[in-house]
Amino acid sequence: MSKNLLAPLSLIALALMLSACDKSSTFEEAEPLASVRIETIEARPLSISSELSGRIAAPRIAEVRARVAGVVLQRAFREGSDVKQGQVLFRIDPAPFKADLDSADAALRKAQANAFQARLQEKRYAQLINDQAISAQEYDNARAATLQANADVAANQAAVARARLNLGYATVTAPISGRIGRALVTEGALVGQNESTPLALIQQLDPIHADLTQSTRELNELRRAFRAGQMQQVGQDQAKATLIQDDGSHYPLPGKLLFSEISVDPGTGQIIVRSEFPNPDLDLLPGSFIRVRLEQAVNQQGISVPQRAIQRDSAGIAQVLLLDSEDRVSQQAVQLGQVQQDRWIVSAGLKPGDRIVIEGLQHARPGDKVAIDATPLPHALVTGQ
Secondary structure: OOHHHHHHHHHHHHHHHHHHHHHHHHHHHOOOOEEEEEEEOOOEEEEEEEEEEEEEEOOOEEEEEOOOOEEEEEEOOOOOOEEOOOOEEEEEOOHHHHHHHHHHHHHHHHHHHHHHHHHHHHHHHHHHHHOOOOOHHHHHHHHHHHHHHHHHHHHHHHHHHHHHHHHHHOEEEOOOOEEEOOOOOOOOOEEOOOOOOEEEEEEOOOOEEEEEEEEHHHHHHHHHHHHHOOOEEOOOOOOEEEEEOOOOOEOOOOEEEEEEOOOOOOOOOEEEEEEEEOOOOOOOOOOOEEEEEEEEEEEEEEEEEEHHHOEEOOOOOEEEEEEOOOOEEEEEEOEEEEEEOOEEEEEEOOOOOOEEEEEOOOOOOOOOEEEEOOOOOOHHHHHOO
């Protein structure tokens, strides 16, 4: 091939190579940026809650006991039912107590007759002493007999009252309103012999208490935050309690904080915190193990981020992807507190105005510039449903 033909072919090959390079460079420049969604950090009041464990406890418990000795004639309630205060529960054979009452009543009438006779004699002696027909000693004896007879009347009146009480105790009634359990005795049982025999147990179940335990370390941390002005204490009447059931769902009725013990258990270093919950359907039973989320403080300048925005490195340190003013990505370590719904409370590492990536984290790399997707989120994601 002649040199005249080679020269044009070389020029054509060079032109094609330059064209391919230009196209490759243009493709690289036109490569689209990773699209992400962001959230701008805002400071807002956040309630600080503690998740405590404990047990359900009935606010009022009454052990129904036999107060007199006798044989049970009747059980007058249905086991496991609701009873009202004063409702008849058991009947003990009243015959012995009726006989004791009749005897005491007869002794009272005898004492009253003796007192009547003593008063008449004292009245007559009072007239005779004025006429000096009897000695002063005789009048004093009559006066003393009257006082003694009056004392006998009072003693017999007390005996009648006691016998009437014992007769009343033969009918055992409910001391409080609530749910009664099984009967601890049956008809024909001899009860109250040298001891007050337990007959049944009544527990008030609505409302019901939740006795929780909290460590003194957590309380001290809250107190330090209160003194430093970082948090504001929630009033006892305003503190909300949310009961977490066995399956992780929330009990539908909110509770309230009643009080905290003033003494610490020396064995565990914990105190008792009592809350109260409505229990109209009796879903909460005494002795059940439960967890309660209790709001105890408010951080007026709290910061929180969605849970999906948190990443962790190989050491387990929590991080977020932060955008600078040029929309370039950087990693920022954060300190996390508690979880509220689907958001982490951030105690350090972020400030109001920071922009963090909440979607598209897998495509955003530190140092890269990203494109911000500003289309509205679906309602379910906005509300956290």
